[in-house]
Amino acid sequence: MPNNNEIPTGRSGPDDDEWNDFVRRFEAEGIGRQPAPRPRRAWPRNLALGLVAAGAAFAVLKYTGGSADDGTAAPAPAAPAPTPSAPAGATSAAPSAALSAAPSRGAAAADAARPMMPLAELFPAEVEGASGTTFTRLGSTVMRSCTEPDGVGPRLAAMIEASAGCVGEQIAFYKDDRNNQFNVAVFTMKDPLDTLRMVTGLSMAFDDHQVAVQAPPPGSGLPTLPADSGLVQGFTGHGRVMVVAMGQWSDGRTAQFQQLVDRMKPLQDAVSDKVGTHEGTG
Numbered sequence: 001m002p003n004n005n006e007i008p009t010g011r012s013g014p015d016d017d018e019w020n021d022f023v024r025r026f027e028a029e030g031i032g033r034q035p036a037p038r039p040r041r042a043w044p045r046n047l048a049l050g051l052v053a054a055g056a057a058f059a060v061l062k063y064t065g066g067s068a069d070d071g072t073a074a075p076a077p078a079a080p081a082p083t084p085s086a087p088a089g090a091t092s093a094a095p096s097a098a099l100s101a102a103p104s105r106g107a108a109a110a111d112a113a114r115p116m117m118p119l120a121e122l123f124p125a126e127v128e129g130a131s132g133t134t135f136t137r138l139g140s141t142v143m144r145s146c147t148e149p150d151g152v153g154p155r156l157a158a159m160i161e162a163s164a165g166c167v168g169e170q171i172a173f174y175k176d177d178r179n180n181q182f183n184v185a186v187f188t189m190k191d192p193l194d195t196l197r198m199v200t201g202l203s204m205a206f207d208d209h210q211v212a213v214q215a216p217p218p219g220s221g222l223p224t225l226p227a228d229s230g231l232v233q234g235f236t237g238h239g240r241v242m243v244v245a246m247g248q249w250s251d252g253r254t255a256q257f258q259q260l261v262d263r264m265k266p267l268q269d270a271v272s273d274k275v276g277t278h279e280g281t282g
Contacts, residue, residue, distance in 0.1 A: 116142075116168045116188045117241075117278045122271065123172040123184065129266035133176050139217040140172035146187055153210035156202065160187075163194035167240075173214045174267055179222055179250040182264055183214045184243065184271050192240040199237035202244075209233065211244045222250075230254035232261050236272045239279035243272050 116122075119140055127135040146166035147157045160166050167188040174182040189195045202210055209231060216222035229252030236243045245268035247260050 114167075116170060117186075117275060119170055121278070122170060122186060122274060124270055124274070127174070127267050127270040129176075129263070133263065133266065135174045135176050135182065135267045135270075138173045138175060138220050138222075139214075140170065143169040143171060145169070151212050153208075153212075155205075155208065156198070156210035159194075159198050159201065160189075163189060163198075164191035166190065171214065172271075173217060173220075175216075175220070175222060176263070180260070180263065181216065181222060181225065181248045181250065182267055183211075183246040184267065185211045185246075186271070186275065187242045187244070189240045189242070195237045195240050195242050199235045199242050203235045209246075211246065213246055213248070225252040228252075228254075230257065230260070232257055232264065234261070234264065234268050236268070236275075238272065238276040238281045241275045241279055243268070243275055245271070 119142060123137055123140045125137050129135070143151055146152070146160050146169045149157070151169070152160070167190060169188075170186045172184045174184065176182070187195075187198070189198070202208070211233070213231065215224045225248055229248050232247045234245045245264055247264035249256070249260060
């Protein structure tokens, strides 16, 4: 009795040419091939955008702006983002919104003339969390532009290009006492209304990572995490400034996201508070 489980070692017959033609087309079109891994951003130049496929990410939205003197109210906040489908062990964190009245055009023009907050004042060397966690700054720099293709994603770049202008982007890399990795990016816009639109839009897209993740600075002793490592992100807006905080576990695991959000919060708050004080919204 023939064994129907045998795998033939070759093909013969009139359909040989048809089969070989199919194989050639299969290989030429790349069917079934794995996509190339996404590059990560190197520190501090030659940056590469890593849109991390975390499976779940969480955004916290907060906007604080100056009061209006022309009676123009800010647009209503978008509806909260749907809770992501998270891996086992992850906890959802719904965005929260605190949107104030939009500033007047005169105030926006004055804002556009002001420079960014000094880098040394913006990013503290160390931040102490309430639970005793210490965040240590390993590097900070000012980017050459706000729309470097390897620094922001196409959606954020389009928002900035359509805005009244971006004064500059500043970035910093932190680690905590367990070697978890944290990035902070600060965008200073010319018009606070543009900041409001960016913070609202980016926060609602919880699974869309439009700000590049930094690889650890050389000599830090930290590993460069794979592009598919878990990532959480949070956004705050203060007048004309958007603060983006991002966190990753030291082992890159895609779990316990709510714990990572909570762990990142003191660092995010520390930078946001400094920005708010500088911008007069804190």
